Amino acid sequence: QPAFQVNLLRNDFPILSEQVNGKSLIWLDNAATTQKPRQVIERLSYFYQHENSNIHRAAHELAARSTDAYEGARQKVQNFINARSANEIIFVRGTTEAINLVAGSWGEQYLQQDDEIILTHLEHHANIVPWQLLAQKKGLKIRVIPVDEDGQLLLEEYARLLNPKTKLVAFTLVSNALGTITAAKTIVDMAHAAGAKVLADGAQSVSHIRTDVQLLDADWFVFSGHKIFGPTGIGVLYGKEALLNSTQPYHGGGNMIKDVTFESTQFHPAPSLFEAGTGNIADAVGLGAAIDYVQKIGIDNIYEYEHFLLNYATKKLEQIPGLRLIGTAAEKTSVLSFVLQGYTTTEVGEALSREGIAVRSGHHCAQPILRRFGLESTVRPSLAFYNTCSEIDTLAHVITSLQPRIK
Ligand code: PMP
Numbered sequence: 001q002p003a004f005q006v007n008l009l010r011n012d013f014p015i016l017s018e019q020v021n022g023k024s025l026i027w028l029d030n031a032a033t034t035q036k037p038r039q040v041i042e043r044l045s046y047f048y049q050h051e052n053s054n055i056h057r058a059a060h061e062l063a064a065r066s067t068d069a070y071e072g073a074r075q076k077v078q079n080f081i082n083a084r085s086a087n088e089i090i091f092v093r094g095t096t097e098a099i100n101l102v103a104g105s106w107g108e109q110y111l112q113q114d115d116e117i118i119l120t121h122l123e124h125h126a127n128i129v130p131w132q133l134l135a136q137k138k139g140l141k142i143r144v145i146p147v148d149e150d151g152q153l154l155l156e157e158y159a160r161l162l163n164p165k166t167k168l169v170a171f172t173l174v175s176n177a178l179g180t181i182t183a184a185k186t187i188v189d190m191a192h193a194a195g196a197k198v199l200a201d202g203a204q205s206v207s208h209i210r211t212d213v214q215l216l217d218a219d220w221f222v223f224s225g226h227k228i229f230g231p232t233g234i235g236v237l238y239g240k241e242a243l244l245n246s247t248q249p250y251h252g253g254g255n256m257i258k259d260v261t262f263e264s265t266q267f268h269p270a271p272s273l274f275e276a277g278t279g280n281i282a283d284a285v286g287l288g289a290a291i292d293y294v295q296k297i298g299i300d301n302i303y304e305y306e307h308f309l310l311n312y313a314t315k316k317l318e319q320i321p322g323l324r325l326i327g328t329a330a331e332k333t334s335v336l337s338f339v340l341q342g343y344t345t346t347e348v349g350e351a352l353s354r355e356g357i358a359v360r361s362g363h364h365c366a367q368p369i370l371r372r373f374g375l376e377s378t379v380r381p382s383l384a385f386y387n388t389c390s391e392i393d394t395l396a397h398v399i400t401s402l403q404p405r406i407k
Pocket of ligand 1: 031032094095096097124126127172174175176201203204224365
């Protein structure tokens with residue numbers, strides 16, 4: 001076991017001391033959302049007590065404080081994902097909004113009838129539906145990279161799908177339903193070699209695996225604050241600066257303009273170009289605090305500990321009679337997906353909840369990949385760095401104690 005101060009770190013999360021159904025909470029629904037450390041909760045409270053103001057517009061002291069806090073958070077994100085410039089960081093509501101923004105701005109502007117978009121069989125609905133809406137509107141074709149029996153992408157099939165009509169490849173770095181880590185750098189390089197742009201969905205990778213957008217070289221990288229110990233309602237669209245500034249805006253309004261007449265408008269460049277109106281200032285600041293918190297622990301330390309914990313949990317669950325793990329790729333992080341013979345996934349979820357254990361049971365907004373394995377739903381425990389071996393032992397114990405029901 002790596003020397004990781006998990007018990008000390010758990011003290012930072014007030015909710016981890018919560019009792020549910022008379023038991024100590026075991027939070028294993030981290031792929032849906034993560035819990036918040038005191039440092040984030042207190043930062044939000046400090047903002048509203050000492051800094052709250054709209055940003056940019058007014059020339060008074062509190063406007064300066066809130067602007068500094070907001071732009072400071074942008075720089076923390078820039079530093080965390082290693083973007084070249086803070087201008088490449090656009091605050092949005094989350095991953096879903098970021099993908100819709102790219103589809104509704106760049107996609108609207110640059111894609112034409114018969115152009116092709118490549119997605120993967122692993123995608124979350126948020127990285128399928130916006131492209132489908134655009135495809136229906138414009139007559140685009142969507143192609144899908146298949147997976148093998150372990151839930152890993154078949155790159156030779158991907159190579160066959162790429163062609164001169166391919167204009168975009170949109171893929172996830174980590175599957176939220178199976179935990180598969182995709183070969184991100186290879187996927188990006190192959191797309192670029194074919195002349196396509198690439199959108200990388202980092203919703204499930206950003207809190208587990210180091211992000212370096214310059215190394216990855218994707219044209220856009222998107223994630224949600226709430227999945228990295230930050231508030232809900234805030235997320236990030238990273239885009240290469242020249243690309244952002246050659247894309248028409250998605251929303252029009254205040255903040256994003258240099259000059260407006262009834263005849264025409266001159267816009268500011270990115271990031272303002274894509275931040276019309278009053279944004280989610282406090283939660284952006286809260287996300288900055290979450291990133292500081294993660295950086296203090298060290299993302300590589302988190303990766304190492306979680307890798308150990310995932311292996312530990314996999315070995316435990318594999319031993320349970322009647323339990324079938326879905327998603328057995330060699331490259332995985334943080335997610336375990338399974339079905340239990342004789343039980344519906346809802347029944348397993350409810351049995352776990354009675355013992356204070358929170359997992360997701362359902363389709364995880366990724367119906368195509370579950371159907372690839374002949375399923376409509378799975379039970380999905382998902383890990384964060386504050387989970388422990390002892391919590392995994394309790395999980396395995398409760399599942400094991402369900403009376404075998406062989407149909
Ligand atoms: N993509 C992936 C891989 C996800 O796991 C999620 C959230 N489950 C999303 C996109 C959508 O994120 P949000 O709901 O925060 O917009």
